[in-house]
Amino acid sequence: MKKYITLFIVTAVLTTACSESLDDINKNPNATEIPDPAYLLTGVEKNGADLYWGNSADYGGTLLFVQHWAAIQYPDADKYDITNTAGIVTTPWNTGYTTLITNLNGILALNDDIANANYKAVALTLRSWVFLLLTDLYGDIPYSEVGKSVVPKYDTQKDVYVGLLADLTQATTQLAAANGAVKGDVIYGGDVAKWKKFANSLKLRIALRIADKEDALAKQTIAALNVPDLIGSNAETVKVVYSTSPYNNPQQDHFVSRNDYRISKTIVDKLKALSDPRLPVYAQLPKDTESASDYAGGANGLYAADAMSQGLDKISLPGTYFLTPTAPAVIYSYAEALFNLSEAAARGYISGSAETYYKQAITASFNQFGITDATVIADYLAQPTVAYNAANYKQSIGEQKWIAFFGQGLDAFAEWRRLDYPQLVAGPASVLEGKIPTRVFYPGTEQSLNGKSYKAAVANQGPDLLTTKLWFDAY
């Protein structure tokens, strides 16, 4: 009997004796627990560009709202007929928080010997950019408790902007060549000086965003900036240049498999009215030979049938400049920096001529799109329709900035709301009783997952509707 029990035990032991430890077995062989700040940075820059330049947030949403593009098929978003589960609503929120901010927080949380102060300052700059996109789009958003609570509270939009200014100040203080190399940076190749310019330029952008509400803070912030510390040339433009497949420019990627959009009639007509040489850059001639002699935009906010009946081949596609696989995703252009300076001057925040900055800004935009002929530029600027109107700087800057922002839907949308120019008209089939969205819904999941915070935000900000005006949007 005894020996059988021994046999039993031996068998039992034999079956386990060869084993490796259970901890080893449960060590994940598919992914690492230890991140590399360079790899995280590349991921955020690439994914951030995809969000900013991609379907849901850009051309499937805000690019239609600002009438840069128009839907020729499936015009739901172009009619503002969207719900709180639509891509324009959920994607910026989900990607912004989980893919971008979490990974940036990942860099910030690393030990200093793994991620030096420059990595962290770059991360802080990029994080500010992402938070800015989010608050511009939704209004009050979780900011101070992100990553700290399962049900983070929503900070008021004002608090977010003010917080971001402080974050950027910290980033600029930290950025110094001596603080170590930054690798994996596909925007600036690790050039710390340029990052400092981006951070400062973001402060400029934010300060103007709040200028109508917090004049003193805006003025103080901008007065503290020096022009040479800002993005100072097209070479310093913040952008991610796309590459070979599968990393193609998301706007051109759309047209590989789908055919839902065209350039908007609104911007085509405007460019025509101004004899703007950027028109051939922004638009292609229609495919149809009969109408190919002239550019034609698609109207926004039509019924599906009406949109379609414009004719897929009779309406211009966006320009090949944008629809090449390696087209850049511009995040902050030199032209925008100059427009911002122009407005700062117009508001009296800085010395200098608003008009000069304005002309420089338009010139920078022309250069950005490859138009460098001085005569062409001078002729353009000389037109009364283009000339800077000191009596209504919002109109001059608003319209020209809107043109320069072509493709940058999220920022064009924010600036259109703030400057109230150009004066856009909602399409005939739009469903907001003639209004154009002034924000987007909070994602529907927030109601179920973060209900208390959501309700508090709605109570503070106003109903969770597309037409609720955000705090910064004073007029």
Added chain:
Amino acid sequence: MKQQIYRFILFFVSFIFSVNAYSQTTISGTVVDKNTKEPVIGASIHVKSASEGAITDHNGHFEFKTKQSFPLSLTIRFIGYKTQEIDLYENQPVEIGLSENVNFLDEVVVTALGISREKKSLGYATQNIKGDELNGNTSTNIVNALAGKAAGVRITNGSGDIGGSRIIIRGETSIAGNNQPLFVVDGIPVDNSQLNVGDQYRDFRNAVADLNPDDIETLNILKGPNAAALYGSRAAHGVVLITTKKGTVQKGLGINVTAGVSFANIVNLAKYQNEFGQGTEGEFSFVDGKGGGVNDGYDESWGPRLDGRLIPQFDSPIVDGVRQATPWVAHPNNVKDFFETGVTQDYGISIANAGDKYSYRLGTHYQDQTGTAPNTQIKKTNVSYSGDYELTKRIKVGANVNYIVTDAPNIPGTSNGSASSLRANNIMLQFLWFGRQVDTQSLKEGQTVNRNWNANYYDNPYWQQFYNTTEQKRNRIIGDVHFSVNLAEGLDFRFRTSTDYYNDKRKSKFRTGSSGAGRPDGSYSEDAYIVSEDNTEAILNYTRKFSDDWSLDALIGYNVRNNRYENNFQNASKLAAPDLYTVSNSKDPLVSTNLLRRSRVYSDYASAQIGFRSWAFLNLTGRNDISSTLPSANRSYFYPSATASVILSDALDIKNNVLSFLKLRGGWSEVGSDADPYQLATVYNLGSPFNGNPIQTSSTTKNNADLKPERTQSTEFGAEAGFLNNRIVLDLALYNTNSIDQIIGLQTSPASGYSSQLVNAGKINNKGIEVQLRTTPVKTKDFSWGLDLNYAANRSKVVELDKEGLLTRYVIGTAGPQIVAAVGERYGAIFGTAWKRNANGDILVGDNGRPLRDPSNKTLGYFTPDWTGGITNTFTYKNLSLSALIDAGIGGSIYSSSASTGVMAGVYEQSLSGRSAEFGGLTWTDANGKVRDDGVIFQGVNENTGQPNNVIISAETYHGQSAHEKYVYDASYVKLRDISLTYTFKKSVIQKWGIGGLSVSAVAHNVAILYRDKNLDADPETALNTGNVQGVTGLARPSARSFGLNVNLKF
């Protein structure tokens, strides 16, 4: 030296002789059926409390030697007969008559770990299904064959055709995890995954469909933790125990041949309108199907009236470069005509036999099923062997091997997935967004050139079915080696090592030119899996009857389980050379991913059954698991169970003509469950490099280093009673199950930093009642009528999601509406958009005449039925038997995303109302000043004025208004599930032909839906996949009704 050897031999020989000389008695006799007096072949005869015994031969004869002295008692066992004990007082050949087992309490059933127990001794509900009841069913998936047959078992599937099915026992006990039961075949746990349906949009079969129903002797459903506690971690959702056929003593050659053929046709197709064709706003003219003509890029049917007018169409002849106008007419059966008759052929042959020391069965089975969708097919070959050999009186060895080859040239598309670019893999997509004028014959003719009615989004459906295919090849081996040693009287040692191993490879092709699918270059991907589970177990079993009063059956055991899952995916998303399907033929860098998951569990367990006078039994079990997937501090966890049964009718001796027996049972149990591998640390995933820079991103799920095991606790009571000589047998079960500390990837606001966070939280309660009733209302010499009923009602309640109570809903999945687990509600709520209503419940309408949606989502229903039940009628007249199963699921809701699309796209019949004056349309003038007759007023109240809405909108706009609420339907159904008619030839007749047995049966499956919500466009039992997102149908292939003929021949 020589002498020593000689001495040794002498000693040895004398030893053997001395053993032999030890009073050996030969016992012999025959075993016959008490009624028919026919010999019973393969019955086992054992001397009680000893290992001696024999099995009857083909004459029912047995003979063996024993060392025991008279008087001795023999136990005679045979499946389907009452176990009998007789006492022998002298050595004389005996004739033992066995009577058929009418009292199913005396049944011997297989319980956890393969232990045979008398049913009466069990403290929990169990339900046996005989192999014959599954056999001869035309469904090719064993899971489908269970539908309606067992109380509390729920089956849903993508379609009744080729594809995966989901089985749930006693409701969902896990909020987020797998809820399907564990399948165990002859003691070997087998995998039942449905791998990667989502990414491929293909309806792969669930893995347990590999089993061959012909091999199954019995299938026993252990319905919950009480029955299955010994299986540990995976028992919380029940266990399906399958016992395969073994070699038995044969009268003839032991050869069994089966052949069957069945035909499947589609049923439950949606109702289409046939009055208006493709286009929008009443206009259409085809040029290129991409918007080049008038609305020809439009995949909807809001076009011109189908009145025979002449319009250029996709199949119109082109003369001198001009597409001619051809008659614009309806093709009412264009969807139906696309589908074919599916044919399933089955051929099987097995040989089985047994002798004194051996038993074996060797079988092979081939099945070839073609689907109702063109060019879909699965071929399956099973080869199975089981054999046992008695090495010595005390040592037995044996092995089981089941080798299965699944070869599917093309798997049909499925309803749901994550990669929207592959959505068109489901052929139903383009029939839902359809031009009702399309002629299927023209599509067929356009197959090779991809000529289609719409070139924007779809390839020609025949092109798609024949060239854009996903093939699947799966090689699987399930097998074990086992031995047992009888160590002493009543003490056995058993050892088994087993494996379930398969590799499963899918190759997906898109032919160059598939521009409709967004793949003009074509593409090719390979998706390969290797899945295995190995178990090694050792068990020491002790059985003893201490006195007339007390008996003990106890065991201790040890098991090591290793699981491994490997996936390698490679995708050439754009082919460089056309129509060459290799992964290296890629324009873009090859996308390649691989994944490996491993886990190991060590388990110690023990169980004891203490019996008192054969009418009271106490069953105790305990198991301790040590799992690799949990942190070391929480890795080892123990869980016990205690159940008891009392045969009151025996205890109180109250047997009479009315009450044949009465048993009460009850118990409590707990099972623990570990996590999936690698859930302790949050990881960063690597993506392919961007311009040479590696990309790393954090997982969007925050893992948890402090995970604890999940626990499921279950209390169960029941009663079994037989009346009128067991003509009525009732089995009643009540249970209450709480699952706590659930490991959930709790969905969190992305603003928390992660879209989900892994926690031990969540509590879900399931309560239910199950009734099984077996009756024999009529029984005469030639005729009998058997009526079996089962009924089950389960109520789940999500008690808590997180400890802090901050979260109110867990989103199980989104498929149109969200399917959620909401605190305080039943599991599986359909949570989606609803109309905005005033206090009276009127729908509020805006000034533009369109209804408004409530900004807050609402619970629109639950996918779980209120109750399910089945009725089986079996009529036997002489050699003819007819059986019919009707089953029902009552209550519960289902959302149809297809209906939403079909109405919006003007394809479904519902979209006809208001489309012209003929269909009730109002005359109105639109914004362009055009007078039209397709006006509709949405019934509701103006949001601002409070007055009834009077704004006219077009029918197209009207039918495009939707909220999820509008397309939620009652999921109740009553189905005539199965009918089978079997004729068994009389032995006396066929013996002349040299045949041992012959039966012929005609069977039908999914015969008719007797009741369902008429507005629902699909079978109410359809589901998107086998996961927990149920209660949603979308793009479901029409279900299949099949008829078949089977022949079973024995030699």
